[in-house]
Amino acid sequence: MRANRSIGCSVTECKYHAKNEQLCSLDQIHVDRNVTNAASEERDTECASFEKE
Numbered sequence: 644m645r646a647n648r649s650i651g652c653s654v655t656e657c658k659y660h661a662k663n664e665q666l667c668s669l670d671q672i673h674v675d676r677n678v679t680n681a682a683s684e685e686r687d688t689e690c691a692s693f694e695k696e
């Protein structure tokens with residue numbers, strides 16, 4: 644799987660994770676908010692391109 648060095652990611656449960664490095668393998672991802680007005684990067688935003696492996 645080709646790692647994209649422009650997209651760092653630690654979600655190894657995702658089928659697009661590069662596994663051997665903390666990187667995503669997609670050419671691009673979509674980041675979305677979980678609430679109407681995001682105020683916290685940990686709680687209110689997420690990678691919408693995630694797919695469970």
Ligand code: SF4
Nearest residue numbers: 652657659660667690
């Ligand atoms: S799609 Fe999103 S969650 Fe999955 S490896 Fe890429 S950046 Fe991480």
